Amino acid sequence: MAPHGGTVWAIEIGNSSLKALRLGDLGQGVQVLGFSNIEYGKILAGSGVSADERDELIALGLRKFLRENNVGKEDVIVSVPSQTSFARFVNLPPVEEKKIPQVVRLEAGMQIPFDMSEVQWDWQLMSRAEEGQVRIGIFAIKNEVVTKELEYFGNEGLPVGAVQMVPMALYNYVVYDRPELVKSDKEATCVINIGTETTDLVVCSKNTVWQRCIPMGGNSFTRAIADAFKLNFEKAEKLKRTAAMSKYARQVFQAMRPVFSDFVSEVQRSLGFFSQSQADCRVTSVIALGGGTKLRGLLKYLGQTLQIPIEKPDVFKKLVVSEGVSAAEFGQRIGEFAVVYGLALQGLGLGKIESNLLPKAVASSMAMAVKAKYITVAAAVLMLVVLLGIGRTVYDNATYEAQSGRRSTINNIVRDAEQAKQKLLEQKRREETSKTTIEQACKPLEYREVIPQVIETVLSVFPNSQNNSGQSELYQAFETGDVDKLLQTPRKKREQIFVTSMSVYYTPDVEGSRFGQTRMKQSSSQAVSKSQTESTGAVGSYMQMMREAQESLNQENAASQSQESKGGTVATEEKGGEGFVVVLSGYTPYENIEQMLDPAGVDNDRERWGVITRLMNLNKLSDANSPFSLYKKTQIQHFELKTGPVKMDSQIPDGIGEEKTITDPKTGKAQVILIDPMTKEVISATPATDESGRERMDNRGRKIYQDNDYWFILKFKLRWNDGPNS
Numbered sequence: 001m002a003p004h005g006g007t008v009w010a011i012e013i014g015n016s017s018l019k020a021l022r023l024g025d026l027g028q029g030v031q032v033l034g035f036s037n038i039e040y041g042k043i044l045a046g047s048g049v050s051a052d053e054r055d056e057l058i059a060l061g062l063r064k065f066l067r068e069n070n071v072g073k074e075d076v077i078v079s080v081p082s083q084t085s086f087a088r089f090v091n092l093p094p095v096e097e098k099k100i101p102q103v104v105r106l107e108a109g110m111q112i113p114f115d116m117s118e119v120q121w122d123w124q125l126m127s128r129a130e131e132g133q134v135r136i137g138i139f140a141i142k143n144e145v146v147t148k149e150l151e152y153f154g155n156e157g158l159p160v161g162a163v164q165m166v167p168m169a170l171y172n173y174v175v176y177d178r179p180e181l182v183k184s185d186k187e188a189t190c191v192i193n194i195g196t197e198t199t200d201l202v203v204c205s206k207n208t209v210w211q212r213c214i215p216m217g218g219n220s221f222t223r224a225i226a227d228a229f230k231l232n233f234e235k236a237e238k239l240k241r242t243a244a245m246s247k248y249a250r251q252v253f254q255a256m257r258p259v260f261s262d263f264v265s266e267v268q269r270s271l272g273f274f275s276q277s278q279a280d281c282r283v284t285s286v287i288a289l290g291g292g293t294k295l296r297g298l299l300k301y302l303g304q305t306l307q308i309p310i311e312k313p314d315v316f317k318k319l320v321v322s323e324g325v326s327a328a329e330f331g332q333r334i335g336e337f338a339v340v341y342g343l344a345l346q347g348l349g350l351g352k353i354e355s356n357l358l359p360k361a362v363a364s365s366m367a368m369a370v371k372a373k374y375i376t377v378a379a380a381v382l383m384l385v386v387l388l389g390i391g392r393t394v395y396d397n398a399t400y401e402a403q404s405g406r407r408s409t410i411n412n413i414v415r416d417a418e419q420a421k422q423k424l425l426e427q428k429r430r431e432e433t434s435k436t437t438i439e440q441a442c443k444p445l446e447y448r449e450v451i452p453q454v455i456e457t458v459l460s461v462f463p464n465s466q467n468n469s470g471q472s473e474l475y476q477a478f479e480t481g482d483v484d485k486l487l488q489t490p491r492k493k494r495e496q497i498f499v500t501s502m503s504v505y506y507t508p509d510v511e512g513s514r515f516g517q518t519r520m521k522q523s524s525s526q527a528v529s530k531s532q533t534e535s536t537g538a539v540g541s542y543m544q545m546m547r548e549a550q551e552s553l554n555q556e557n558a559a560s561q562s563q564e565s566k567g568g569t570v571a572t573e574e575k576g577g578e579g580f581v582v583v584l585s586g587y588t589p590y591e592n593i594e595q596m597l598d599p600a601g602v603d604n605d606r607e608r609w610g611v612i613t614r615l616m617n618l619n620k621l622s623d624a625n626s627p628f629s630l631y632k633k634t635q636i637q638h639f640e641l642k643t644g645p646v647k648m649d650s651q652i653p654d655g656i657g658e659e660k661t662i663t664d665p666k667t668g669k670a671q672v673i674l675i676d677p678m679t680k681e682v683i684s685a686t687p688a689t690d691e692s693g694r695e696r697m698d699n700r701g702r703k704i705y706q707d708n709d710y711w712f713i714l715k716f717k718l719r720w721n722d723g724p725n726s
Helices: 053-069 097-111 141-155 165-178 219-231 233-241 249-277 296-306 327-330 340-349 362-401 404-429 431-445 450-459 469-480 483-487 542-564 591-595 610-614
Strands: 007-013 017-024 031-039 075-082 085-092 119-128 132-141 162-164 187-194 199-204 209-213 282-289 497-508 579-588 628-630 639-645 657-664 672-676 712-722
Touching: 007 053, 007 141, 007 340, 017 162, 017 340, 031 053, 053 141, 075 141, 075 165, 075 340, 085 097, 085 165, 085 209, 097 119, 097 132, 132 141, 132 162, 141 162, 162 165, 162 340, 165 187, 165 199, 165 209, 165 340, 187 340, 199 249, 209 249, 219 233, 233 249, 233 542, 249 282, 249 296, 282 296, 340 672, 404 672, 450 497, 450 579, 450 712, 469 483, 591 610, 591 639, 591 712, 610 712
Parallel strands: 007 075, 075 162, 187 282
Antiparallel strands: 007 017, 017 031, 085 132, 119 132, 187 199, 199 209, 497 579, 579 712, 628 712, 639 712, 657 672
16 A cells, blocks of 8 residues: 555445545645545435446446546555454464464464355454464455445446455544554443444454444434334435424434434443453443434433443544645544545554455456556557548648648637637636635525524413413414404413514624613504414514524624634633524513413422423423523523513503503593404503492592503523534
């Protein structure tokens, strides 16, 4: 493979994509010189994908890789899946150095569970004890498997220099990049690489590798969703990837729950097998890799069950990304590039395991096929050039004097071609700049789903059939407009909250942000909105609020990007974190507004929780953890609640009820009151009367009023726990 100072390409043909990594050891440490992650049109292990279609998808991926990368004469090393390979580590008795290969061949014949003529095998010296005992690793793969893998590369004219098993590539990655985790043979690190169809479990110690292939992967969760929702495989895969943001998140996670349990049980069983076979070695840490680690909640559940620290790497510690390579894009795929990282280390001579399962006959035939093709093409080109040269010379000599005009035309065409070539090169140089501009323009849309999620979270804490099951029939009657059904429940007993206004805006610092002003009713003669929204329905002007909040989020993101482009940094670690400022106003007919909003002493009795209680317990409202949390309720600059009775002669939030003018039959005077737009019940305070129907007066001769509905203004902040800068 590549000597010190060389470069190498490592390629893994996965079930969902082709992953390739170009590394170079250029004297200043190992550097990333290029990478590719080419997704197929379909998942290779998906339902309905035939063997011929699988081969065609892989071929298309390799062709796209070769179009995008100039491999040239660089060394290429590829991987083979663990489920098709065999590895065993054994101790040999003390033996002379020159006799070790002979003893290894005898040991391989006993260890490999196949006919030796049917496999390609290799061995590796792992350690040598002072007393002369030797520990070796024996690796094997069936000929038809490695031949089929190499056929993909041979068909595209890409010669392969080495073939390695996926578990051994992962071992090389851990030993080189995380040596602190494999310092002895008494403590080991378990690498769990969750793939599309299978999961590689590799236990790594200083001189031993123990591997097991678990026949479960990302597709297992997809199939569970497909069965539960009666979807085809492609739609189930899309639903799985967007489960956290879906309104069916709870049902999706419920469908995947049995697979979660089975997967963790298989991991526990595998580690149990290891403990039985390696009694003097214990697993002290776990590294989680692969695309399956993106499944929300899986690693948390696995860590709680195993009671072992689990790490999901977000960087390769000994790898430097060279200039011209997008460090941000590469960083997003760290967990999926561990296999090709380990392969490339072996290709550079930096891997502890250097076994090579490439058949010598296949290597020779691939090399000769490539050379023969190049020789044939070169000979044909040379012959064509010679013939054209002779013909052109004869023709030019015969017509030189007579064809001066044609020569001039040819010269003009050549000049135009050169100019076109220069323009083409200029446009290619602008390609990267244009690409960056497009990416920046799309950046503000990256979190467009968050604002609807904030609004949905806020609405979920108000009274509804789920939160207040005792009045579910009341909410059903409200949604269907059944006024008679509504009136069966006394107004002051209706656990309803009507939202008249709501504002949401994004802030990169919830600690330093301030609340806005709530629009108040200016006078009783002014018209108010004739629409009101109950918390179980849609909020009035929902689309307008969503646009305003999204614009706020976009402006803050743009400001952050602008500051970074000028060389500055946003010191979010000194702030309260990202979040949203929410201001709500509305009213309720319920007789005790404090009980509706923030009741005391309710503890874990969810039926008695109020709006603010639910805001404080967002993670308990659903199976999935909420991305938001209420920020500092006990501090007035971060949380504010105002309430009061709805009175026409005092300031109240705008938009409450519907104005109606009535005439006093005794005095003939007109007065304005507020009524419920649906039931036509009086919302505003009304004069209190005695038993004879006369209006009651206080000691000063002023009317005494009977309170009906109550208004509220609620201001609070939600911290965005998993925001991009949190």
